[in-house]
Amino acid sequence: MMNIAEKEEALIDSFSIYDDWMDKYEYIIELGKDLPLISPDHKKDDNIIKGCQSTVWLHAEMKDGKVSFTADADAIIAKGIIAILIDVLSDEEPDTIVNAKLEFIKEIGLQQHLSPTRSNGLVAMVKQMKRYALALKMTA
Amino acid sequence: MALDLNHIRNQFPILSTKVGKYPLVYFDNGATSQKPRVVIDAINRYYEQENANIHRGVHHLSQVSTDNYEKARRTIQEHLNAPHEHEIIFTKGTTDGINLIAESFGKLLTDGDEILITEMEHHSNIVPWQMLVERKGLTLRYIPMTNLGELDFSQLETLINEKTRLIAITHISNALGTINPIEDIIKKGHAVGAKVLIDAAQSLQHMRVDVQQLDCDFLVFSGHKVFGPTGVGILYGKEKLLNEMPPYQGGGDMIKTVSMSGTTYNELPHKFEAGTPNIIGGIGLGVAIEWLSGFNFEDIQQHETDLLEYATDALSKIDGIKIYGEAENKSSVISFLIEGTHPYDIGTLLNQQGIAVRTGHHCTQPIMEFFDIPGTIRASFSFYNTKEEIDQFIKALEKAIQMLR
Numbered sequence: 001m002m003n004i005a006e007k008e009e010a011l012i013d014s015f016s017i018y019d020d021w022m023d024k025y026e027y028i029i030e031l032g033k034d035l036p037l038i039s040p041d042h043k044k045d046d047n048i049i050k051g052c053q054s055t056v057w058l059h060a061e062m063k064d065g066k067v068s069f070t071a072d073a074d075a076i077i078a079k080g081i082i083a084i085l086i087d088v089l090s091d092e093e094p095d096t097i098v099n100a101k102l103e104f105i106k107e108i109g110l111q112q113h114l115s116p117t118r119s120n121g122l123v124a125m126v127k128q129m130k131r132y133a134l135a136l137k138m139t140a
Numbered sequence: 141m142a143l144d145l146n147h148i149r150n151q152f153p154i155l156s157t158k159v160g161k162y163p164l165v166y167f168d169n170g171a172t173s174q175k176p177r178v179v180i181d182a183i184n185r186y187y188e189q190e191n192a193n194i195h196r197g198v199h200h201l202s203q204v205s206t207d208n209y210e211k212a213r214r215t216i217q218e219h220l221n222a223p224h225e226h227e228i229i230f231t232k233g234t235t236d237g238i239n240l241i242a243e244s245f246g247k248l249l250t251d252g253d254e255i256l257i258t259e260m261e262h263h264s265n266i267v268p269w270q271m272l273v274e275r276k277g278l279t280l281r282y283i284p285m286t287n288l289g290e291l292d293f294s295q296l297e298t299l300i301n302e303k304t305r306l307i308a309i310t311h312i313s314n315a316l317g318t319i320n321p322i323e324d325i326i327k328k329g330h331a332v333g334a335k336v337l338i339d340a341a342q343s344l345q346h347m348r349v350d351v352q353q354l355d356c357d358f359l360v361f362s363g364h365k366v367f368g369p370t371g372v373g374i375l376y377g378k379e380k381l382l383n384e385m386p387p388y389q390g391g392g393d394m395i396k397t398v399s400m401s402g403t404t405y406n407e408l409p410h411k412f413e414a415g416t417p418n419i420i421g422g423i424g425l426g427v428a429i430e431w432l433s434g435f436n437f438e439d440i441q442q443h444e445t446d447l448l449e450y451a452t453d454a455l456s457k458i459d460g461i462k463i464y465g466e467a468e469n470k471s472s473v474i475s476f477l478i479e480g481t482h483p484y485d486i487g488t489l490l491n492q493q494g495i496a497v498r499t500g501h502h503c504t505q506p507i508m509e510f511f512d513i514p515g516t517i518r519a520s521f522s523f524y525n526t527k528e529e530i531d532q533f534i535k536a537l538e539k540a541i542q543m544l545r
Contacts, residue, residue, distance in 0.1 A: 053500070
């Protein structure tokens with residue numbers, strides 16, 4: 001099992017293979033297509049992340065003291081981005097998620113290469129994941 | 141005579157820039173147009189050599205500034221063929237112009253009066269009327285739309301009636317490109333005594349608009365969509381009507397005398413221009429309109445029609461495409477969706493390849509509701525665009541689709 005830092009490092013490595021941002025996007029799209037399906041029960045309006053221009057559903061639950069995330073989106077690039085965040089943050093303890101700096105986003109250059117609306121969406125996704133982690137910690 | 145596209149494009153510094161490693165293909169002209177060198181130079185010259193407040197000082201620079209600002213007003217008056225220069229009111233833009241009319245002309249309306257707009261208006265020609273109607277207990281009606289994106293006039297006889305006081309209608313739909321038959325609407329409106337406001341935000345960069353020939357009562361547009369600076373626009377209104385209307389905002393320049401017991405208002409156009417205006421915006425817009433006036437509009441329209449047909453033909457060959465807005469009389473705007481893909485994904489991947497298009501609802505949510513779609517991808521052309529750019533756009537689009545499917 002990798003810790004957050006190792007997972008971030010692995011992602012940075014994966015993205016560094018590609019020079020061209022079209023190829024990096026192709027990779028994000030693949031990650032989006034590979035994201036496991038969310039249970040239909042969790043694809044409800046309450047789970048829609050506010051602040052994303054495309055519709056993104058995010059569900060979180062506790063499993064053995066760790067937070068497990070599942071998600072879906074109507075736009076594939078948004079789905080790829082949430083897949084990346086899930087890859088890093090899922091199956092971690094709530095405190096680890098809340099305190100995660102997620103420096104890899106900057107390192108990859110993700111934020112600069114997203115349009116302003118998409119970039120806001122990324123920020124909204126991270127916020128929502130941390131909020132879920134905090135809420136699950138309180139109720140645990 | 142055909143347009144000299146190389147010569148035109150060379151006047152726009154931004155058109156030779158790159159996005160990453162790709163040359164910029166700018167197809168978001170419906171949102172804003174790029175600026176020619178003459179406009180950029182005028183802005184620089186103003187701040188380097190002419191900056192002063194207008195209508196106030198006795199000094200040299202104030203005189204120069206005032207002269208240039210008022211010259212801009214005359215240039216715009218001539219371009220629109222307005223009878224009087226004081227019928228040209230400087231505003232912040234189309235939205236500001238419509239709000240001015242809603243607020244000021246709105247004060248003349250009473251209980252039971254009706255305002256008529258259409259289902260294809262931009263939010264800026266919907267929301268000010270909804271706010272007014274709520275404030276004053278008026279009725280707001282909508283001319284419906286057909287599946288082709290044309291206005292449906294089948295119920296016009298009842299929609300335009302003796303209670304109708306104002307018809308506010310877009311000349312060209314920003315989302316669909318539909319060119320509306322405003323001449324007919326103006327005649328029908330006048331027949332029942334209604335006033336007619338034309339939203340020309342999308343039309344002035346494509347065609348010549350003559351307010352006397354149209355006989356419209358109000359016409360509004362934005363400077364930044366006609367090759368001028370942002371933050372400035374024009375409201376044309378008939379003199380008699382503007383004189384009947386109360387001032388919009390209070391402040392400097394709009395007054396004749398102010399005392400503790402009250403104020404008398406200045407004459408047109410100053411009555412509607414409170415405070416220090418966007419001086420450079422006005423001057424820059426004058427320069428842009430003067431530059432645009434130098435072209436033959438038949439040439440512009442011919443070229444834009446060519447671009448529209450060329451792009452429509454090429455797009456129609458793409459598997460799973462649906463074009464929204466298929467009016468017979470259409471401006472150089474194409475809204476579309478690709479089956480199995482999301483407009484934001486297409487827009488993002490086009491952007492990565494240097495192509496600037498707009499994605500989303502284009503501030504026309506009722507149109508999106510009508511077609512039951514979340515938004516579209518919109519390519520909107522200006523007369524500086526070329527068929528080669530459309531080829532690049534199609535190639536980039538095909539690449540995006542292949543990645544997404």
